Amino acid sequence: MPMTTTPAEPVTPAGPTVPGEPAAVAEPRRRRRAAAGWVLLPAVAVLLVFFFYPLATIVWSSFTEPTVGLANYTALFTDGVSVTVLLRTLRTALIVALVALVVAYPYAYAMTRVSRRTRAVLTVLVLLPFWTSVMARNFAWYLLEQRDGLIDRFFSLFGIDGVVLLGSVTGVTVAMVQVMLPFMVLPLYSNLSSIDLRLMDAATSLGASRPKAFARVYLPLSLPGVVSGFSLVFIVTLGFFVTPALLGTPQQSLVSQVIETRVGDLLDFPGAGAMGSVLLAVTLVVLFAVSRIAKPTAALNQAVDRA
Amino acid sequence: MRPSTAPTSTSHGIRISGVSKVFPGLPRPAVDDVTLDVAPGEFMTFLGPSGSGKTTTLSMIAGFTPLTAGSICVDGEDISRLKPHKRDLGVVFQQYALFPHLTVTKNVAFPLQQRAVPRADVEARVRAALELVGLADFADRLPRQLSGGQQQRVALARAVVYQPRALLMDEPLGALDKKLRDQLRREIARMHRELGMTFLFVTHDQEEALTLSDRIAVFNNGRVEQVGTPNELYERPSTLFVAQFLGESNVFADDGAEVVVVRPERLELHAEPGAVPDGCRHRKAVITDIVYVGNHHRIGLRFADGTEGSVMRLAGTALPAAPGESVVASWSPRHQAAVPRPAATWGV
Ligand SMILES: Nc1ncnc2c1ncn2[C@@H]1O[C@H](COP(=O)(O)OP(=O)(O)OP(=O)(O)O)[C@@H](O)[C@H]1O
Ligand SMILES: [Mg+2]
Numbered sequence: 001m002p003m004t005t006t007p008a009e010p011v012t013p014a015g016p017t018v019p020g021e022p023a024a025v026a027e028p029r030r031r032r033r034a035a036a037g038w039v040l041l042p043a044v045a046v047l048l049v050f051f052f053y054p055l056a057t058i059v060w061s062s063f064t065e066p067t068v069g070l071a072n073y074t075a076l077f078t079d080g081v082s083v084t085v086l087l088r089t090l091r092t093a094l095i096v097a098l099v100a101l102v103v104a105y106p107y108a109y110a111m112t113r114v115s116r117r118t119r120a121v122l123t124v125l126v127l128l129p130f131w132t133s134v135m136a137r138n139f140a141w142y143l144l145e146q147r148d149g150l151i152d153r154f155f156s157l158f159g160i161d162g163v164v165l166l167g168s169v170t171g172v173t174v175a176m177v178q179v180m181l182p183f184m185v186l187p188l189y190s191n192l193s194s195i196d197l198r199l200m201d202a203a204t205s206l207g208a209s210r211p212k213a214f215a216r217v218y219l220p221l222s223l224p225g226v227v228s229g230f231s232l233v234f235i236v237t238l239g240f241f242v243t244p245a246l247l248g249t250p251q252q253s254l255v256s257q258v259i260e261t262r263v264g265d266l267l268d269f270p271g272a273g274a275m276g277s278v279l280l281a282v283t284l285v286v287l288f289a290v291s292r293i294a295k296p297t298a299a300l301n302q303a304v305d306r307a
Numbered sequence: 308m309r310p311s312t313a314p315t316s317t318s319h320g321i322r323i324s325g326v327s328k329v330f331p332g333l334p335r336p337a338v339d340d341v342t343l344d345v346a347p348g349e350f351m352t353f354l355g356p357s358g359s360g361k362t363t364t365l366s367m368i369a370g371f372t373p374l375t376a377g378s379i380c381v382d383g384e385d386i387s388r389l390k391p392h393k394r395d396l397g398v399v400f401q402q403y404a405l406f407p408h409l410t411v412t413k414n415v416a417f418p419l420q421q422r423a424v425p426r427a428d429v430e431a432r433v434r435a436a437l438e439l440v441g442l443a444d445f446a447d448r449l450p451r452q453l454s455g456g457q458q459q460r461v462a463l464a465r466a467v468v469y470q471p472r473a474l475l476m477d478e479p480l481g482a483l484d485k486k487l488r489d490q491l492r493r494e495i496a497r498m499h500r501e502l503g504m505t506f507l508f509v510t511h512d513q514e515e516a517l518t519l520s521d522r523i524a525v526f527n528n529g530r531v532e533q534v535g536t537p538n539e540l541y542e543r544p545s546t547l548f549v550a551q552f553l554g555e556s557n558v559f560a561d562d563g564a565e566v567v568v569v570r571p572e573r574l575e576l577h578a579e580p581g582a583v584p585d586g587c588r589h590r591k592a593v594i595t596d597i598v599y600v601g602n603h604h605r606i607g608l609r610f611a612d613g614t615e616g617s618v619m620r621l622a623g624t625a626l627p628a629a630p631g632e633s634v635v636a637s638w639s640p641r642h643q644a645a646v647p648r649p650a651a652t653w654g655v
Contacts, residue, residue: 202398212392
């Protein structure tokens with residue numbers, strides 16, 4: 001997935017005067033890129049057969065079944081529920097990505113400033129969710145968020161009663177932020193660690209206070225990492241099923257739950273396909289926007305050149 | 308040529324008094340009670356081996372590193388507790404430290420924007436600064452589209468465009484190859500003449516120090532061994548370390564707690580003791596080798612007590628002897644510098 005690689009390039013577009021590389025250097029590079037293409041072939045084949053073919057079938061059937069046309073889509077926008085669910089899903093994904101960003105940015109920054117040993121500990125902490133099953137993690141949140149759970153009891157200590165996050169979008173959001181954190185921290189860390197901290201000294205020597213130096217120098221240089229992490233979390237959250245199914249309620253369900261209901265209970269494949277297609281369209285729009293800003297392909301090319 | 312809008316600054320002096328820096332966990336201070344006076348408009352160089360505390364001292368002046376003890380004053384105002392952005396000093400780093408996401412123009416405009424200089428003035432002053440370093444045609448490039456030498460020029464322009472009270476440079480030529488280094492060195496000398504600004508320059512390259520500086524402070528083990536003009540340091544070193552760090556020297560044991568330092572150009576060679584002029588001191592030696600370097604010969608010597616030394620002879624003059632032959636080396640006491648004999652480590 002291109003989103004996990006952080007482009008080392010700053011976001012500024014290259015000027016018109018990029019010096020052309022000498023042919024002698026460019027030639028072997030091109031050959032190495034071509035070679036990389038062949039190595040990718042098996043992966044591309046697997047994707048074509050097991051991912052794009054079923055995907056195409058779903059999209060196709062959403063336009064052709066039961067009758068050819070946009071019936072499934074007009075139904076989607078007129079059934080009174082689907083649009084609400086879609087918007088709720090988009091809003092939840094946006095909030096999860098935003099909250100994850102706010103939590104992850106200082107964390108990733110801290111990772112660039114601590115000793116090697118502390119950094120190893122911080123990395124393990126962030127990766128921990130990858131090594132525990134999704135179900136186990138969600139049940140842990142279930143226990144925390146339920147009535148009389150740890151969170152409820154904690155707030156009761158301060159006289160705030162009835163903080164039961166279970167069954168609310170807030171509860172789902174909190175849990176999803178935790179699950180999504182690695183997808184935000186890792187691209188951010190890889191970007192932040194490539195920023196030369198002497199630039200901050202330079203900026204302060206030139207008359208910028210620390211906050212100004214951060215805003216004018218550090219923040220712009222970290223944007224590619226922010227964009228990568230944000231879009232990754234946003235997209236993955238869009239399709240999230242387990243957390244909202246377990247911690248949310250049917251009244252506040254998100255897209256993936258509705259799709260599951262349609263397929264599993266109502267056997268409405270084309271309707272589910274239409275909903276999935278809309279989700280896919282949103283994802284593609286986000287990916288396209290990101291590729292304009294963060295140039296993931298540039299990072300890929302650099303990786304090939306360095307190899 | 309000086310652009311009409313080039314910054315003209317009144318010059319400022321820097322006084323460093325009793326400054327020390329202790330890093331926790333290090334056995335001795337990185338900077339140990341350094342006292343120095345930099346005159347307004349002076350080109351002062353910190354010269355010393357790796358780890359001698361030059362960067363740490365400069366960094367304390369710039370405000371990046373807090374002082375353990377002492378004070379730093381600019382024009383009598385104590386700046387040692389000020390944040391870096393309040394000190395109004397220019398800093399040039401070895402690795403350029405240009406902002407990679409900003410064009411050359413925006414890099415140079417950065418300090419002016421921090422000072423809320425009106426937009427029209429910003430444009431004129433950025434152009435003047437870029438002309439000063441010969442980069443007016445590169446205004447719209449990004450740093451990565453420039454060579455190392457060009458990047459360092461942009462860094463220089465950025466560090467002087469707001470007419471700081473002094474310009475601090477930490478090995479600004481260190482990342483460049485020889486030819487560029489010589490070229491940029493001449494440009495820095497020219498900038499100093501044109502701007503009249505106080506320059507503080509850090510290097511471990513004695514040639515840079517000798518050619519650029521009004522005065523040099525020689526650092527060793529966190530202390531300043533000697534401060535003086537290049538000529539004073541060369542002709543009148545006050546410690547053996549200075550004598551040996553700057554140029555070559557012959558070191559002779561003398562009476563008491565001192566040793567005598569004589570520069571290779573000051574030694575005369577004779578076939579026998581009888582030829583030594585009246586009033587001159589002398590030592591017996593054997594010629595070890597003769598090397599032709601540039602426009603002179605370097606004649607290697609081993610003295611009777613086993614120490615090594617050398618003599619310089621202008622190429623074209625007849626050589627007095629060949630390798631393996633015994634000679635007598637003499638010098639006038641006027642040309643010797645007596646320095647304290649260092650503890651034990653030096654076996655003269
Ligand atoms: N941030 C720091 N933490 C701990 N020790 C440091 C730090 N900065 C410098 N030192 C130590 O202080 C001493 C002086 O270092 P400094 O960088 O000032 O030397 P220098 O003269 O600039 O050397 P060089 O020519 O190699 O740049 C060294 O022993 C160095 O290891
Ligand atoms: Mg240094």
